[in-house]
Amino acid sequence: AQKITQTQPGMFVQEKEAVTLDCTYDTSDPSYGLFWYKQPSSGEMIFLIYQGSYDQQNATEGRYSLNFQKARKSANLVISASQLGDSAMYFCAMRLPTGNQFYFGTGTSLTVIP
Amino acid sequence: GAVVSQHPSRVICKSGTSVKIECRSLDFQATTMFWYRQFPKQSLMLMATSNEGSKATYEQGVEKDKFLINHASLTLSTLTVTSAHPEDSSFYICSAREGALETDTQYFGPGTRLTVL
Numbered sequence: 001a002q003k004i005t006q007t008q009p010g011m012f013v014q015e016k017e018a019v020t021l022d023c024t025y026d027t028s029d030p031s032y033g034l035f036w037y038k039q040p041s042s043g044e045m046i047f048l049i050y051q052g053s054y055d056q057q058n059a060t061e062g063r064y065s066l067n068f069q070k071a072r073k074s075a076n077l078v079i080s081a082s083q084l085g086d087s088a089m090y091f092c093a094m095r096l097p098t099g100n101q102f103y104f105g106t107g108t109s110l111t112v113i114p
Numbered sequence: 115g116a117v118v119s120q121h122p123s124r125v126i127c128k129s130g131t132s133v134k135i136e137c138r139s140l141d142f143q144a145t146t147m148f149w150y151r152q153f154p155k156q157s158l159m160l161m162a163t164s165n166e167g168s169k170a171t172y173e174q175g176v177e178k179d180k181f182l183i184n185h186a187s188l189t190l191s192t193l194t195v196t197s198a199h200p201e202d203s204s205f206y207i208c209s210a211r212e213g214a215l216e217t218d219t220q221y222f223g224p225g226t227r228l229t230v231l
Binding site: 033035037042043044045046047050091095102104105106107 | 148152156157158160205207209218219220221222223224225227
C-alpha cells in the first residue's frame with residue numbers, strides 16, 4: 001500500500017512567488033518522521049526539512065516550511081520567494097520506527113518561471 | 115549537514131562485466147547505509163539496507179547474488195553489480211544514517227549513473 005502520496009507530478013511557479021507542494025502519508029504508528037528532499041537535475045538528493053510526529057510546531061528552515069496537519073496526515077512543503085534554482089524534483093519521505101527504510105513519494109517536478 | 119560521497123559518478127561498461135560503486139560517509143560514522151535505484155523520472159526504490167559488519171538486508175525482488183553489498187567499515191559500503199546487463203542501467207544512490215532513530219536524517223550521496231552497453 002502506498003504510504004506516501006504526492007499528487008502533483010508537475011508544478012509551475014513564478015519567480016518570487018510562494019508555492020506549496022502536497023504530501024499525504026499513511027501510517028498507524030504514532031511515531032514517525034517526515035522529510036522533504038530536493039533532487040536537481042544533477043541527481044543528488046538534498047535534505048531540506050524534517051518534521052517529527054510529536055513536534056508541536058511546524059518545521060521551518062529558511063525559505064522552506066512544512067505545513068504539518070496531523071489529523072489530515074498531510075505534510076505539505078511551502079517554498080517562499082521562489083528562485084530559479086528551486087527548479088527540481090521534490091520528494092516527500094517518511095521514516096517509521098519499525099524497519100529502516102524511508103518510504104518515498106513519487107515526487108513533484110517544480111519549475112520556477114522567470 | 116553530513117557529507118556522503120559516491121564513486122564513480124558515472125560508469126559505462128560492457129555487458130557481462132562487473133561494476134563496483136563505493137559509498138562513503140565523510141564526516142560521520144554511518145551505522146546503516148542504504149542503496150537505492152532510480153529510473154528516469156521515477157522515485158527511489160530501496161534495494162538493500164547495509165549494516166556494518168553484517169549481511170545486507172535485501173528488499174523483495176532484488177537479487178542478492180547480482181547486487182553484492184559489503185559494509186566493511188562504519189564509513190564505507192560498496193555495491194557491486196555482477197555480470198551487468200543493459201537492464202541494469204540506472205541511477206544508483208546510496209544514503210547513510212548516523213543514528214538509529216526514526217528521526218535521524220538520511221544523507222544521500224550524489225549518485226552513480228550506470229550505463230551498460
